[in-house]
Amino acid sequence: MLKRSFLFVSLISLIAACSSTVDTTESSDKGEPVAPPADGKMDVAERIIDKGELGFGPENAVSAAFDEDLQFYGWHLHVRAGASVTLEVTQKGSSRNLDTTLYVYGPKTSSGGYGTTALGFDDDTGWGRLSRITEHSFHVAGEYLVVVGTYDGRGRGNFRLQATCLSGDCSPEAKPEPVVTDCHADIANAILACVEAKENSSTEDVSTMTRQDLIEACTTPEQVASAWEKLCAQSSAPSDVCASFEEFSSSYLPACGRELIDKTLDTTCVFGTTYPDIWNRPGAVVVLEQRVLSQSDVLSPLEQQQVIAAVKSSAHSEVSSIDEAFAAADGGIVYQTQLWDASHRKPYTSVELGAGDNSFGLIFDFGTVQPVATINDSDILECKVFWGSEMRPCKQDEHCAGELSCTGVAEELEKGRCIDTSKDEHPVNGTECSDQEPCPEGTGFVCAGGFMCNPAWMRGRFVSRPNLPIPDANPNGADATIVAYGLTTVSTDVALDLHITHERPSDLVVSVINPEGTEVVVFDKKQGVNEIFFDSLPVEGFPGDESANGVWTVRAVDTKTGSTGIIRSFSLTITSRWD
Template sequence: MRFPSFLALTILGAGCMDSGKPEEDELELLDDAKDDSHRNPTDHGELLFGNGAATALTDDERHHAWTFELSGDAKVDMTTSYALLGQRRTDTVLYLYREGATGWGSYIARNDDYGNTLYSKLVRELGAGRYRVLVKGHQAETRGKFKITVNCAGDGCVSPATASCVFGSTYGDIETNSALETINSAKITAATLTNLNPDDQHKLMLAVQQSSHTDVTTPLEAIGRVDQGEVNVSWLAEPAAQRAFIAFEYGAGDNSYGAIFDRFNAQMVTNIHDGDLENCLVKAETCLLSDDWLALRSDPAFTIESNRVVTDASQVTGGVAIDQAMTAFGQSYDDVASVADGLSRVDGNRLNIVGLRHKTTGVRLEVFEYGAGDTSVGRIYFRNTTNPAGVINDLAIESCQLFE
């Protein structure tokens, strides 16, 4: 018997409504003010294809995000699943964003449940670009562990930087790589784990997740899973690019695994799989900024377009400028509460804001610099954004993002 089309739609709609599951909480979708929301999630950095990343929905972290980049057309499969075999299922909702000229904007795809599970899945044909996957709970009170895995098929799966990875093609290449310098190295065990700061301990855990131990959730648990309970840590510098990295390498079943992270933004820039470097995001670069702030101010490659001294918080107006100043102050004072508070702490109670333009490329920068204990500290931003072009640390310019 053939039902009229309107009746078929009515029956289908009734089936959806009778599922007994409450509507998804999306009240915070456009709430910019919250630290934990769609617009301000816990950012885990780059997600490597085929490598699951495990985390949890908690009271403080209810929105989790990862990014990936495509160099061309590809079919991408994004799935949430259990983090630990046998755990209680966590009711997730998965969102996909594509980065545009003004940021992430609205999501381009969303999935709540797939199949007969409470987990989420998206399969999309995508073009070149940078993407973000975001996972939240179906309800605001949803809590629990989960894993996100992104698989990719097609020529576009190769990251734009992969073909010329700064580290080489294998972990062993780093030792003889003329573009890199090993600043320090250490062997970390359970007994020496506290020699790493909390942020680096978290990176160690993420590095161990690049092997079969995807379910580890603490740094101590991670060390207990690897061969001999040891992780080799190396601090690396790329002088020409004025940036630094930290590498974590260990044995897993007599094979070499791990990951390398950017020291400034904590992004995983490559993972180590059976000794090979995979999903590399960084190529060899040459920084356009001078070695230090004094040299940059007199660098003939740049034009100084503006130069002002701020001595009162009222001189810093607009949300972007306030955020720029607060981030710069936070580099020295992690508990700074306001621009006025920051000014009260810095040498001479003054903040120098200098506008620069790179003559060849036309790129405009804004430098927020101050004295902190008789040394120069601050941030270099791309004009009218909070995107960093570099960091001033004890006069030296580090973590460069402006390249030839």
């Protein structure tokens, strides 16, 4: 009996000893985990081993092995806004005693990066020393980078990573695609292939062009000739397409382009793809007013709520007061911009912090704290406002919907905008205004000529990045041009953004020339500057009764020998009126 008791106690001791070899209790002196080496401007994605896509569920689990020091493996996870996801390095498929770390970065920005700061991190919440991030909420839809490493950067062994959706459907919501009904698919595909090639080109600068601009540029007989020949060589060639190439080019093809543009605009966010698009790729949105807000400003309760919400939407979810919001903002500064969507004739307010390439914030329905779009690292996400029927490009009235008319057609482009002029009837229209007493907020009117409220669609912004060399000591100079269209008949105000680099700017005379040929000098051999940079410079001197639509020119003349320069970029914001 004693011997049996001894054996039983020994067996219990042995089990306890064995159990101690898989003890999951962490040592208190582990030190800090070795994180992915992302520092400075180096994005985390540049320092990991890219393993492709990570799906949801055990059937889409992924595996890899650590066999060298400082290895970090990354997978791309696509989610919809509001998704709740658990990410786990699972016991199944992972080596015993492997000590992992788990990170989430993102969302992916328009520049292709995921940042350097992890949105989520875990060390040992999972089985043993494995990692698990439980119920992580992805507030913004997009592509995220999930990274697995080892705690000290020297671990060895296999592991298995699984993503589990806890909120029903975590996969991205399908973005509506343009549906082409009349244009033959072969012709439409040839146009869209050209658009994609231009968007991905390393030699062609399309930074100021919208997707509809690219469709227009690709809707040419040369771009679709091959597709047309293949289609019309078939025994069942469609007669409406294949009567003759000349007839196809003059009527059918332009109709295809217009249809593709309309279908694209139906699913295009009116604010653009990135927040700077409002200024760099202007479309239907007119900028009415901009303010720089700081803690010293007196803000209305609504403005305070908007600022707090915008700051919270960035990385500062803990903010709950206006003082905390300004303290969290870069430099204690927040930018408020009043926007007018001329395609729907609706006002919006954007509140943004960290202006430039690192913008965050929200675009609100005017007068509310209801966001209609999120600004995340300058990208426009979760947009709820797509192009309306107005402000679409046209050549004639028949190209516009309903009773809209094709307004402001520039002969050089054969292009105007679809406008419903009957909606211009408003108590504010034609009333007096000034810089001190602007047109009422939320009404969609701009102060034209500094004295009269006109509908905001009568203001247009036109952008060019010509990178045009300025010839040395040549009286003809360099002419950079742009075509204004979609305005009313005559200009009232012109504002110039301009960037010129030159070895000796004091040699230069720079002027702006309107479509009638009237020239206004804006820079005349000024001393003591290293480059010419204007931001919303009022160009004063145009008579106010000359054409707004047509070719506008920025001319730079180098008056002395021995130095050269380049017109890098320019834009004109032109306000117009009926004559």
